[in-house]
Amino acid sequence: MNRAEAVFPALIFAAVAALLLAGVFAFHYSWTVIAFPFVAGVVVCLLCLLDIFLTLGRLGARPGATDAAAQALSLASLAWALSLAPFVYALGFVFGPAAFLFVYLRAHGSSWRFSGIVAVASVLVTYGFFIKVLHILLPVQPLWLLASW
Amino acid sequence: MLDALVSAGGLVFQPVVLFNMMLALPIGIVIGLLPGLSGITAIAFLIPFTFGMEPLVGLAFLLAAYAAVSQGGSITAILLGVPGEVPNAATVIDGYQLAKQGRAGYAIGAALMASALGGLFGCVVLAFLLPVMQPVILSFASPENFFLSLAGVAFIAMLGAASPVRGLIAGMLGIFMSLFGYDPVEGVPRFWMGSDYMLDGFRLVPLAMGMFALPEILQLMTSGKSIAQPGKLEAISSRQVVEGGLAVFKHLGIFFRSSVLGTLIGIMPGVGGATAPFVAYAAARQTAKNPETFGQGRVEGVIAPEASSNAKEGGALVPTLALGIPGSSSMALLLGAFLIFGLQPGPEFLKKHMDIAIALAWIVAIANVASSALMFLLARALIYVTRVPGHILAPILLAIVVIGTYSAGNSVIDVLFVFIFGTLGVVMERFQYNRPALLLGFVLGETIERNFHVSMAAYGPSFVLRPISIGIIAVALVFLLWPQRRRVALLWRRA
Numbered sequence: 001m002n003r004a005e006a007v008f009p010a011l012i013f014a015a016v017a018a019l020l021l022a023g024v025f026a027f028h029y030s031w032t033v034i035a036f037p038f039v040a041g042v043v044v045c046l047l048c049l050l051d052i053f054l055t056l057g058r059l060g061a062r063p064g065a066t067d068a069a070a071q072a073l074s075l076a077s078l079a080w081a082l083s084l085a086p087f088v089y090a091l092g093f094v095f096g097p098a099a100f101l102f103v104y105l106r107a108h109g110s111s112w113r114f115s116g117i118v119a120v121a122s123v124l125v126t127y128g129f130f131i132k133v134l135h136i137l138l139p140v141q142p143l144w145l146l147a148s149w
Numbered sequence: 150m151l152d153a154l155v156s157a158g159g160l161v162f163q164p165v166v167l168f169n170m171m172l173a174l175p176i177g178i179v180i181g182l183l184p185g186l187s188g189i190t191a192i193a194f195l196i197p198f199t200f201g202m203e204p205l206v207g208l209a210f211l212l213a214a215y216a217a218v219s220q221g222g223s224i225t226a227i228l229l230g231v232p233g234e235v236p237n238a239a240t241v242i243d244g245y246q247l248a249k250q251g252r253a254g255y256a257i258g259a260a261l262m263a264s265a266l267g268g269l270f271g272c273v274v275l276a277f278l279l280p281v282m283q284p285v286i287l288s289f290a291s292p293e294n295f296f297l298s299l300a301g302v303a304f305i306a307m308l309g310a311a312s313p314v315r316g317l318i319a320g321m322l323g324i325f326m327s328l329f330g331y332d333p334v335e336g337v338p339r340f341w342m343g344s345d346y347m348l349d350g351f352r353l354v355p356l357a358m359g360m361f362a363l364p365e366i367l368q369l370m371t372s373g374k375s376i377a378q379p380g381k382l383e384a385i386s387s388r389q390v391v392e393g394g395l396a397v398f399k400h401l402g403i404f405f406r407s408s409v410l411g412t413l414i415g416i417m418p419g420v421g422g423a424t425a426p427f428v429a430y431a432a433a434r435q436t437a438k439n440p441e442t443f444g445q446g447r448v449e450g451v452i453a454p455e456a457s458s459n460a461k462e463g464g465a466l467v468p469t470l471a472l473g474i475p476g477s478s479s480m481a482l483l484l485g486a487f488l489i490f491g492l493q494p495g496p497e498f499l500k501k502h503m504d505i506a507i508a509l510a511w512i513v514a515i516a517n518v519a520s521s522a523l524m525f526l527l528a529r530a531l532i533y534v535t536r537v538p539g540h541i542l543a544p545i546l547l548a549i550v551v552i553g554t555y556s557a558g559n560s561v562i563d564v565l566f567v568f569i570f571g572t573l574g575v576v577m578e579r580f581q582y583n584r585p586a587l588l589l590g591f592v593l594g595e596t597i598e599r600n601f602h603v604s605m606a607a608y609g610p611s612f613v614l615r616p617i618s619i620g621i622i623a624v625a626l627v628f629l630l631w632p633q634r635r636r637v638a639l640l641w642r643r644a
Binding site: 009 | 334
């Protein structure tokens with residue numbers, strides 16, 4: 001256990017309390033509108049306070065089994081995951097993911113041929129299956145060319 | 150009754166009906182394998198293909214695809230930790246752990262057998278209950294649905310987590326998050342921050358994908374290793390799958406209890422089909438000898454949600470056909486299909502078309518068994534997915550999740566929210582907050598609020614004193630306090 005564990009419930013507490021206060025004092029919701037979220041939010045806040053209290057009371061205790069199992073995620077993997085967004089923005093939902101897959105696989109040691117095959121398969125699945133078979137309105141053109149999202 | 154059963158059998162076993170069912174099964178399985186696309190999506194996509202078909206043929210086509218979606222979704226839940234649709238999220242908890250231990254075949258076998266038999270169970274119940282269920286269903290009004298939904302969230306929150314307090318935080322946070330957007334009484338948008346997107350609140354698919362899929366994808370990207378660790382791999386064999394299937398018969402108590410729970414929850418109009426697998430999982434965990442080992446790869450944790458998930462489909466058809474009140478959102482869409490075919494479900498429908506009603510039960514039963522058999526055949530090939538290195542599988546999964554999420558709502562902002570909820574999911578996983586509880590709270594939050602307002606308007610605060618409400622509260626308290634019974638007894642004696 002460490003103090004960092006108390007930060008998450010504290011953040012939830014702060015976010016929920018801020019929303020409730022904003023609902024009452026800034027947005028001026030009527031009691032009928034705010035009543036149910038208010039009750040749910042107050043319960044969340046009270047539970048968060050209890051969790052913080054219990055966490056701080058356990059400081060120094062040995063971590064649980066799943067604590068050890070939880071592995072740290074690398075910032076590089078997070079950056080790679082987020083990098084899909086600019087690809088989709090620049091190239092659309094058909095060619096964006098294909099280009100992302102090609103670049104990712106090449107950067108992680110896959111061969112040109114394998115990366116290319118996966119990218120082509122991606123185009124076939126998104127265009128052939130999603131758009132042609134399922135008739136889903138996936139934007140083929142780049143998102144920056146679209147009037148609205 | 151017997152006449153109706155025989156007559157319905159004659160309707161179902163026409164070649165044209167069976168052919169259309171067989172055509173729909175692979176489509177349903179493929180849709181189920183794609184994260185984000187659910188049973189309701191399958192029905193929505195396939196309705197245009199049924200124009201011009203005979204009513205029974207068209208309904209058989211839709212129901213067969215719908216029944217198969219769940220099977221596909223459970224496979225991705227086990228192999229990849231990515232729920233195909235929301236109810237499959239309960240299967241992820243233990244199924245994915247089994248896959249990590251190299252026992253994916255075992256988990257898949259158990260899931261498919263439990264699904265097939267659970268689906269059969271639900272359909273048998275449906276066939277027998279249709280003529281007599283009307284008064285029972287009508288006795289469940291908004292107060293009962295309110296308490297039932299609240300109890301469902303409490304079960305998952307308290308029983309599914311290492312810390313009950315953190316479980317409750319997750320469940321209540323899910324309910325709170327579901328209350329963004331238009332308020333059901335006055336139609337005033339709440340907490341919408343000036344964004345048109347937020348007028349309808351947070352969306353379910355980005356939440357489910359972000360909370361469950363993204364943490365696993367990031368883990369795969371970080372480690373670069375396959376889902377099944379090389380040291381723990383068992384030889385992939387049909388035997389492994391068959392052993393998993395036989396495991397259902399070793400845990401018949403859990404199977405029957407989960408199927409009954411699934412059918413009952415499916416019958417309740419408006420409770421929501423996503424509740425059943427979570428409640429069944431919680432019940433299985435609570436009644437197990439070593440509940441703390443749930444979440445680490447227990448086959449009972451796969452059997453319970455899968456049996457209840459498919460059993461609920463038969464149950465959900467009961468109010469849809471008997472009352473014209475859909476038991477779930479998918480059933481609401483199916484109700485639309487009935488109207489397209491010129492059929493009006495309700496008490497009159499049962500009087501005039503009991504044979505069609507029971508034929509639909511036959512169809513769901515056959516579709517469940519046939520799709521399970523199809524998946525049994527495919528399982529051996531699909532298990533190889535768990536051996537694909539993480540640096541290859543993770544980006545492919547990420548692309549599928551992003552495309553699937555966009556497809557579900559046609560909104561780029563949904564995709565953005567996958568990453569936001571994914572961050573929340575990573576933190577919750579890290580600090581052992583109960584992610585299924587948050588998801589279930591979110592799914593049921595709107596139902597809970599709506600039923601609360603209706604109950605207050607119709608009965609006032611005394612709605613808590615209705616006999617069935619008191620019964621639900623009592624049963625919920627017994628279930629929730631059962632694990633703490635010794636401590637409660639001690640406190641009682643001291644008092």
